[in-house]
Amino acid sequence: MAGDGKIFISYNHVHKLCQRSAEVIKKFNPDLMVAIGGGGFIPARILRTFLKEPGAKNIPIQAIGLSLYEEYVSNATDPAEGVAKAEELGVEVVRTQWLDFNTLESHALNLIGKNILVVDEVDDTRTTLHYAISELQKDVKIQAERLGRGNEETKFFVFVLHNKDKPKRAQLPEDMMNEGRYYAAETVSDVWIAYPWEATDIDLQTEYAFKQGNI
Amino acid sequence: MAGDGKIFISYNHVHKLCQRSAEVIKKFNPDLMVAIGGGGFIPARILRTFLKEPGAKNIPIQAIGLSLYEEYVSNATDPAEGVAKAEELGVEVVRTQWLDFNTLESHALNLIGKNILVVDEVDDTRTTLHYAISELQKDVKIQAERLGRGNEETKFFVFVLHNKDKPKRAQLPEDMMNEGRYYAAETVSDVWIAYPWEATDIDLQTEYAFKQGNI
Numbered sequence: 001m002a003g004d005g006k007i008f009i010s011y012n013h014v015h016k017l018c019q020r021s022a023e024v025i026k027k028f029n030p031d032l033m034v035a036i037g038g039g040g041f042i043p044a045r046i047l048r049t050f051l052k053e054p055g056a057k058n059i060p061i062q063a064i065g066l067s068l069y070e071e072y073v074s075n076a077t078d079p080a081e082g083v084a085k086a087e088e089l090g091v092e093v094v095r096t097q098w099l100d101f102n103t104l105e106s107h108a109l110n111l112i113g114k115n116i117l118v119v120d121e122v123d124d125t126r127t128t129l130h131y132a133i134s135e136l137q138k139d140v141k142i143q144a145e146r147l148g149r150g151n152e153e154t155k156f157f158v159f160v161l162h163n164k165d166k167p168k169r170a171q172l173p174e175d176m177m178n179e180g181r182y183y184a185a186e187t188v189s190d191v192w193i194a195y196p197w198e199a200t201d202i203d204l205q206t207e208y209a210f211k212q213g214n215i
Numbered sequence: 216m217a218g219d220g221k222i223f224i225s226y227n228h229v230h231k232l233c234q235r236s237a238e239v240i241k242k243f244n245p246d247l248m249v250a251i252g253g254g255g256f257i258p259a260r261i262l263r264t265f266l267k268e269p270g271a272k273n274i275p276i277q278a279i280g281l282s283l284y285e286e287y288v289s290n291a292t293d294p295a296e297g298v299a300k301a302e303e304l305g306v307e308v309v310r311t312q313w314l315d316f317n318t319l320e321s322h323a324l325n326l327i328g329k330n331i332l333v334v335d336e337v338d339d340t341r342t343t344l345h346y347a348i349s350e351l352q353k354d355v356k357i358q359a360e361r362l363g364r365g366n367e368e369t370k371f372f373v374f375v376l377h378n379k380d381k382p383k384r385a386q387l388p389e390d391m392m393n394e395g396r397y398y399a400a401e402t403v404s405d406v407w408i409a410y411p412w413e414a415t416d417i418d419l420q421t422e423y424a425f426k427q428g429n430i
Contacts (some may be wrong), residue, residue: 011225011226011230011411012418015226015417016417019415035380037256037260037278038260038263038276039260041250041260041276041278042256042257044256045252045253045254048253049413049414059254061252062280062312063252063278063280063362065276065311065318076286090310095318095321096275096318096322097314098315098317099312099315100313100315101312102313102314103313104312107311121392196226196230199230200404202234203227
C-alpha cells in the first residue's frame with residue numbers, strides 16, 4: 001500500500017500549499033503569472049485565488065508548455081550530435097507553447113519592468129525551470145532593447161509545490177536565489193511524488209496521502 | 216452551512232468527472248487540447264491523464280486565456296457605443312492569451328484537419344465558448360487557405376465540467392451539437408457552483424461537497 005517510497009499528495013494538500021505559499025509570494029507583488037504546463041496549471045490556478053487582492057483584478061496567467069526529453073543521448077545515431085547533446089546536460093527542453101506577445105501587447109502589457117511569477121509543480125533536476133527563466137530573460141532583453149527601455153529591471157520569482165533535495169543539472173540566477181525569489185512549498189528527498197492529477201484511483205490516492213499526513 | 220443554493224464541488228469530484236468523461240471524449244480521438252484559462256486549466260490537466268493511451272505521448276495542451284466582461288453597457292459614456300455593445304449581446308470577451316502558432320508550426324502541428332478538444336469549467340451563458348469556437352474556426356480557415364488545404368475537415372469538441380440549464384446568450388455550431396461533439400459531465404440548474412479552487416477553507420468546502428454527494 002502507501003509504501004514503495006512514494007509520496008502521495010492529495011488535492012486538498014496542494015490547495016493548502018498554494019494558500020500558505022501565497023502569503024510569501026504576495027511580498028513579491030507579482031504583475032503576471034507564467035504557468036509551466038501541464039504540471040504548473042493546477043497550482044497556478046489555485047494560487048490565483050489567493051493572490052487576488054479585494055477589489056483588484058485577478059493576476060493574469062500566461063501559460064507556456066515545456067517538455068523534458070532525456071532519452072536521446074543514448075539513442076543518438078550521430079556521435080557528433082551525441083556529444084553536442086551531452087554538453088547540453090544530456091537533456092532537451094521542447095517548447096509546446098510560448099507566451100503570446102501579440103495579445104500581451106494588445107493589452108499594453110509586456111514583460112519589461114514587471115514582477116513575473118513562474119509556477120511549476122516540481123523542481124526536480126531544475127532543467128525546465130532553468131530553461132524557462134533563461135528564455136524569458138532573453139525575451140525581456142529583446143523587448144526592452146527594441147523599445148529603448150533597457151534600464152528597467154524585470155524580476156522573476158519561481159514557485160514550485162515541491163523541491164527535490166538532490167544535485168541539480170542546471171541553476172537558477174544567483175540573484176534570484178540570494179534575494180529569496182525562489183520558493184518551494186515543501187522540500188522533499190529524491191523520491192517519487194505521486195500527484196493527485198495522475199491518480200487512476202483518487203479515493204485510494206487520498207487515503208494514502210491522508211496516512212502520510214499530506215491532506 | 217451547505218445551503219444558500221450553492222453547489223459545492225470537491226477536487227476529487229472534479230477528478231472523477233474528468234475520469235468518467237474521458238471515456239466519452241476518447242471516441243472523438245482528440246489530437247490537441249485547448250484549455251480555456253483560468254477555469255479550464257484544472258480539468259484539462261486532469262483529463263490529459265485519462266486521455267493518454269499506453270505507449271502514446273500525452274495529448275498536447277494549448278492554453279488560451281479569455282475573460283468575460285459584462286458591465287460596460289451600463290457604464291458606457293458614449294450612447295452610440297452603448298448601443299453597439301448591446302448588439303454584441305451586452306458582453307465582451309477579452310483575450311489574455313491566444314494560441315502560439317509559431318511553436319505549433321515548429322512542431323509541424325497546425326489545426327487543419329485536426330480533432331480539437333476545447334475544455335472549460337462551466338458553460339454558463341455560452342458566450343465564452345461561442346467566442347472560443349468561432350475564433351478558432353476563423354484561425355483554421357485562414358491557415359487552411361494559406362496552405363491550400365481548405366478541403367480538410369477540422370472538428371471541434373467542447374467539454375465542460377458543468378452545463379447550467381438556462382437560456383444561452385450565444386450558440387455553438389449546430390453540427391457540433393447534432394454530432395454529439397459537446398459534452399458536459401454534469402448538467403445543473405442555474406445556481407452558483409462553488410469550485411474547490413476558489414475555496415478559502417478547503418476542508419469546509421470538501422465537507423459541504425460530501426454532504427451534497429459531490430465527492
